Amino acid sequence: MRGPCILCLKPAEPLTEEHIFPEAAGGNIAKYILCKPCNDKLGHWVDAPYVDQKHIQLARVTYKIPGKRGNIPQPFSDTYSIDGFDSQLKVKLDKNFAPRVVRQAPKIWVTEDGEIGLSLSLDITDRKDIPKIIRTVLSRFFKSEAGIRLEWSDDKKESAIQRSIDGAHKIEPRSEQIQSPLHGSWTIELKALFTEYVKVIYEICYLEFGSAFIDSLSGERLRAFLTAQCCDEPEPWELIDMAKHLNIAPQVPPNLDDFIKHLTNGNPYTHHLAIVTPAGVVCSMLGMGAIFHIRDLVRTLGATDVATVYISSITEGKSGIFSLDELLVDHQ
Numbered sequence: 561m562r563g564p565c566i567l568c569l570k571p572a573e574p575l576t577e578e579h580i581f582p583e584a585a586g587g588n589i590a591k592y593i594l595c596k597p598c599n600d601k602l603g604h605w606v607d608a609p610y611v612d613q614k615h616i617q618l619a620r621v622t623y624k625i626p627g628k629r630g631n632i633p634q635p636f637s638d639t640y641s642i643d644g645f646d647s648q649l650k651v652k653l654d655k656n657f658a659p660r661v662v663r664q665a666p667k668i669w670v671t672e673d674g675e676i677g678l679s680l681s682l683d684i685t686d687r688k689d690i691p692k693i694i695r696t697v698l699s700r701f702f703k704s705e706a707g708i709r710l711e712w713s714d715d716k717k718e719s720a721i722q723r724s725i726d727g728a729h730k731i732e733p734r735s736e737q738i739q740s741p742l743h744g745s746w747t748i749e750l751k752a753l754f755t756e757y758v759k760v761i762y763e764i765c766y767l768e769f770g771s772a773f774i775d776s777l778s779g780e781r782l783r784a785f786l787t788a789q790c791c792d793e794p795e796p797w798e799l800i801d802m803a804k805h806l807n808i809a810p811q812v813p814p815n816l817d818d819f820i821k822h823l824t825n826g827n828p829y830t831h832h833l834a835i836v837t838p839a840g841v842v843c844s845m846l847g848m849g850a851i852f853h854i855r856d857l858v859r860t861l862g863a864t865d866v867a868t869v870y871i872s873s874i875t876e877g878k879s880g881i882f883s884l885d886e887l888l889v890d891h892q
């Protein structure tokens with residue numbers, strides 16, 4: 561398929577399949593509307609920051625949605641500190657959310673009576689590696705300036721390594737310390753959500769209104785916004801000002817809430833939705849959403865007869881493109 565790409569507007573580019581809602585967030589409605597470079601750009605600068613948000617990652621864990629490489633992200637894989645324990649001890653949660661002590665760079669020092677002191681921080685599951693780790697770090701130390709200064713014979717070095725290994729085996733694991741809370745924090749990047757809504761709305765409007773939308777003032781503004789986000793340092797912008805400029809309201813209107821709940825069997829958190837109404841487009845993704853008023857489209861296209869619902873369920877629910885009339889009759 562060739563055509564104008566709806567982002568760069570180049571007329572005869574080969575078109576590639578674009579997932580309206582990101583595939584890595586469970587989106588399953590795809591259309592040939594973007595050239596490869598634009599598809600890659602939106603994937604990198606718009607979809608990826610969106611699917612990296614913690615609440616999306618959590619949905620991906622809950623509903624087992626793998627990415628392109630087959631991996632499901634662990635949303636809480638940051639490093640945590642532990643209450644009432646020295647700051648050197650750090651913990652990570654593995655893919656099954658089990659806490660594991662993060663291996664720290666070993667500390668080695670020479671004591672006053674000329675012995676070697678060694679401190680290691682390891683997870684209990686690394687216990688079998690202790691001899692290897694100690695041998696490696698001490699051998700490296702003996703080759704360093706401080707180690708050479710000791711002027712130890714090979715036998716003395718070997719017996720120090722052996723004593724350290726024996727000593728380490730005698731230390732009781734302190735896993736009970738991990739009963740206390742883990743402290744970490746995470747952030748939801750509203751701009752990443754907003755930018756994704758703009759992308760979805762832009763693509764949905766094109767599917768509904770065709771090239772007349774691309775040529776309209778709304779189309780032009782949304783396209784300029786999206787294009788401007790596809791770089792390392794986009795111009796800074798304020799969420800509210802930008803929403804006004806693009807005619808986007810931050811919430812799903814309350815009268816549609818009930819309808820959305822109906823469409824999603826009462827669980828909007830498992831669905832991506834875009835609803836084209838006479839007044840504009842509503843986009844709700846995993847329970848969070850935005851509405852875009854297409855005033856100039858109502859005027860220039862007579863859009864009052866347009867009414868379509870795009871539903872992409874990330875569970876077993878209804879997915880596809882439906883007529884709003886049909887779904888509304890069903891609702892009443």
Ligand SMILES: [Zn+2]
Binds near residue numbers: 570
């Ligand atoms: Zn393009």
